[in-house]
Amino acid sequence: MNLTTATPVEIDSAIADAYGKIADLTGNRMRAERTIAIIDDIEPGSYASHLPQYSPASRAKLVQQVERFQAAINAVYTDELSPLDAEYYRRGTWTRYYLVDNTNGHVHKDQSCNTCFPSTKYAWLVEQSGMSAEDLVEMAGEDACTVCFPWAPVDQLKKKSRLEAPERKKARLEREAKKAAAAAKKAAKAITNPDGSPLKVFTGHYPERQVVRAGRVVKVHPAHDAYDTLETLYAARGWLTDYHFWNKGGAHPSYRPESLDDVLKAVAHKEGKDVETVRAEAKKRAERR
Missing domain, CATH: 1.20.120 (Four Helix Bundle (Hemerythrin (Met), subunit A))
Structure with a gap:
């Protein structure tokens, strides 16, 4: 430097x-x-x-x-x-500012303000070093010390502070980076249809079910189609492998042909491959079992 x-x-x-x-x-x-x-x-x-x-x-x-x-x-x-x-x-020095390191701490122009104590702990706001007092007050808002900055406009002192102690900022950025990395990792493993909608596989049609209770016919559930949602690439590839493994002798009730094209297209889109390549890979995995 x-x-x-x-x-x-x-x-x-x-x-x-x-x-x-x-x-x-x-x-x-x-x-x-x-x-x-x-x-x-x-x-x-x-x-x-x-x-x-x-x-x-x-x-x-x-x-x-x-x-x-x-x-x-x-x-x-x-x-x-x-x-x-x-x-x-x-250079004849420059302005430096200090934030009292607690939840309700104020920003001071030095560490000798009479509102503080010898035991007071400060966070040095190095990112504001050299900043004018007017700009500092505008950023500090309600956290600006009125003893250090008695001229601060009342309307500025009503605003929420935009300052953050370096250690707290570092900790926050680390948390955000960790959260973003986890989200990116999850997104890398996730799968959807090419249009972004959930990838659902058909598991069967269930007719209306009725039972007799206390001499009365009671409808347990209406007729409906059932689906499972595949949320990860691993699950989708596994579904394709299972489909080709179990459907060798005919349609398997758990791996329905109605969903095969959707899963093939989703995996192909996720991996950047063509559908036939994905189909061939799934068949090879099934054959190795």
Whole structure:
């Protein structure tokens, strides 16, 4: 990245990423330090002192890990953060905004607003870095802090916020991507008629059924045609295989010839093949049984 031409959003995004690396490295260092502390608290000659994970050799390895993690942290500060911060101050700084990280959090122009507390957690809105306060308020709407932006128009403060904390946005996008991938996977397996309508196969005609109950003739169900819906390519190919397997000696009641053309056309359309190829493949599968 060319720091002299990079936008505030690009620079602040890189700064946020660097702090993310530091947080991960710091967490790893602290876990190693906690284990060292546990080892140091073990009584000499106790059962735990003889366990390999608490041995002097293990402690020495942990000390080396702490040193490596700290060296990596220092490198991020020196090699990544320092140049980015220097460019920020070289330009005379730019606007930055922070969203209080809770369900009713407001957007602030800095982290020293008197409506917040030392324990308040913020989400840095790096995508709004360098944005004018007026544009920020227009996006923040009801979430704009009236102490940080006392001049904010009342009509703007009535609008729903269009801002989202980076971590929440990342989580939402991941959920949406996962949902879209699942839908795409399902669509790839699904099958319909070429016109998009459900692929139904005829299973038979059922006459009206009547029974005698308490001396009265009762109609159980009227005459009707019954159908099954094939929802996946796997099911449709299986139906064709079963059709050719079971219909060798004549029509099978479960695999009716009335539906053969529809299923052939649907599979051919789904696989991008001609009907006769699909028919031949189904016959081969049936013969291999």
